[in-house]
Amino acid sequence: MGNYLHSLRKRRRKREADQHTQLGDQRVAVIGLGRFGSSLAHELMSRGWDVLGIDTDAHLVQKYSDALTHAAVADCTDPEVLRQLGVNDFTSAVVGIGTDIEASILITSNLLEAGVPNIWAKAISRQHGQILERLGAPHVVLPEHEMGERVAHLVTGRMLDFIQFDDDYALVKTVAPEVVTGMPLGESQVRSKYGVTVVGIKRAGEDFTYATAETVVVRADVIIVTGKTQAVEAFAELS
Template sequence: MARFLHSLRRRRPKRLGAPVGDHGDQRVAVIGLGRFGSSLAHELTRRGWDVLGIDTSTSLVQKHSDALTHSAVADCTDPEVLNQLGVNEFTSAVVGIGNDVEASILVTSNLLEAGVPNIWAKAISRQHGQILKRLGAHHVILPEHDMGERVAHLVTGRMLDFIQFDDDYALVKTVAPDIVTGMPLGQSAVRSKYGVTVVGIKRPGEDFTYATAETVVKHGDVIVVTGKTHAVEAFAELS
């Protein structure tokens, strides 16, 4: 069994594994405190989650331990380590291990065997992601691929922002094309003509608001549209 090199640290007087507040279980174990895992762990902690950060690197754990609720230096490829840390009692876990594919697969498998109901696992390639999906990981994340694809859309198109979801569905922020300006959205027939739905609108100096069929889009407005990826791409090119 792997030897623990760093004892659990507590930032708040809560029992490790205890639910937080009255808003459901807000506990999460983040395994792997590299750039992705540490950024995720810090943001979850900032949002009030009870975060247990784990890594095999003593220096990484020491670097982030003061900011996290709990931290430990441990090798989670050993299932007994997960049991001793109480990760099997958590409802959510994130495997942030990237370059060591074998360790990523073993840790994900151990979490599944422990019955953790919500497992997010980082993959460094599509092949790695396919293996994690076949193992049974509930959510597979490809941060480098997803970010590269997103930036490519921003660089090559007229989009101000681009987010793609499953089933070839996307959300795009773009400047309103002239074809939808000067009339209520209901009259412009954006959905029937272009296969997209305008869900939000922002005018210079104002906050975003929901769009309705009565909303009149003006020249220079920024709009948020949703629809099939190819449809929102084509619509953004009209700007």
């Protein structure tokens, strides 16, 4: 198993290097046209991408066929099917299957074996995500978990929006607490006192703009703050 995973990762790295000049390729295969896959496919189409939508459910394929560049009824757990559909030549693919974990793993494995460099695989649990990561999937997303965590932060705090990244780092949109109002940000010493950085500011009736050391924050301003998750959470709770 270890040698097999190493082989998959080696092929993926080689294909990624070979296709480095094709990063402008705006084609993507979306495998699985459930709520997640179909929503993603529509968003990609709206951004001008060519989308090949694939599902084993003929009803779903028929439902979305007019909205996508191409659509096909196919079982991508068979690597030969991917080859016949031309997915092996794509630089981007999304595995949107969640309910059938075995199919998700097999399809991700097939895409890795084919050397598709940019693969996003949906996981329905942390365990599922760990399997996909160990397999070598470059990008694993847990939409339900991540959205639940995000909404929990919004419900329980003063944040207007919350996005968490890797390595315990987060970005928060919040109403400016009083401790940073009425003076330039450089004088408020936000970074040294609270361990966060104010990177953007929005005043009522105005657009968002970059924050600088000379920016003076006033009451009711909305600010964008970055830093370690615990630090931005604590800062957003200041009154």
